[in-house]
Amino acid sequence: MKDLEILDINWNQIMYLSPNGMQHLEKSFAKNVSINMLNNPLHCSCDSVIFLQWIPKHKNHFKYFDNYTCSNKGSDFEISKTNLLLKKDCASYMEVIVLSVIFIIAFIAVVGTSMINRFRWKLRYWYYVMKGAYGYNRVETDDHYQFDAFVSYADRDQHFPKDEMVDYLEKQRVFRLCIHHRELIAGCGIAETITNAIHNSRKVVCVLSEDFLKSEWCMYEFNIALTESKVSRQGQNMIIMLRLGRMDMKNIPTEIMYILKEDTYIEYPENEDDRDIFWEDFAGSLNL
Known part of the structure; x- marks a missing residue:
């Protein structure tokens, strides 16, 4: 659509855009296309943090950008202030995930090593x-x-x-x-x-x-x-x-x-x- 000037997708159920969707829209920004995403239930979460960081970088292409909000736990937040909120929450969330993964791996390693050591002679015996x-x-x-x-x-x-x-x-x-x-x-x-x-x-x-x-x-x-x-x-x-x-x-x-x-x-x-x-x-x- 070479003559596209405005993409109006307001009043939909869009929570956030995927990386693939953001990449496609960036191509249209070279032609000064404007987008209206107002009145969509944008979601403030760690899943959408990449999207919420992406919008402010291209706010000139989003109509009524200052009125954009996203919801989190029943509350609405301005997009510009959301990134500071999510930066702290998602950092803690990632720390919990990383620590949990490390703990699970360490637990499996300890249990596995203990089992191998306990049954090492049986394992050798059956192997040969x-x-x-x-x-x-x-x-x-x-x-x-x-x-x-x-x-x-x-x-x-x-x-x-x-x-x-x-x-x-x-x-x-x-x-x-x-x-x-x-x-x-x-x-x-x-x-x-x-x-x-x-x-x-x-x-x-x-x-x-x-x-x-x-x-x-x-x-x-x-x-x-x-x-x-x-x-x-x-x-x-x-x-x-x-x-x-x-x-x-x-x-x-x-x-x-x-x-x-x-x-x-x-x-x-x-x-x-x-x-x-x-x-x-x-x-x-x-x-x-």
Whole structure:
């Protein structure tokens, strides 16, 4: 409408104009178009604050601008005075929104972190088990497990499982042991392989020593075994604690101490004459 001079939109139900509407009207201002918006129920609110800031900038194009009013909570205000009122109200309103959003995000973060920390072992366990990349040859035991026992031990104690346990339990009694120096596959993630090996073992033997308690991987293996017993085996006693040498009881974590108090643990004898009986008892524990 190139010849448009006056846009008369008075006595309508216009509360405020959208940014798109304001942009279109600005294009007509170059042609000195006048607008009459008198007697519209203009609304004074934080939703309309952009519109109320826009009108005074172009008041020369609005007929009877000095008579324009907007309503807020049942009261009418002059447009020129409204911006000062809304500046304070909307600033407080925005502060409340920002603080509320920050609080909600912080609350979700704290709760989420707490839940992840509480169930971290279960989350790790299910993550690796569900991946299902076990990577072993499927030689199963009589009760459908791949190994009779997964052996958890510190590197400094590796002579015990690699020599004595293999000799007495595998060679003489045909147990199938999962010993990570021998069984774990190169190229696979260590945590994933350990988790799946424990999941596929009927028992887990923890060769308990001072070095065991200092090893992060040993504690990982113990916690995964504890999670396996609670989650997949309905509380079945599948962890055998084999105490190797003397230990300071103060250094033992609460979870391990609980098992030592609740269940009978096996202690490797220093006297060689007692070791035949030890291996008989140990083999019997694996068969339970």
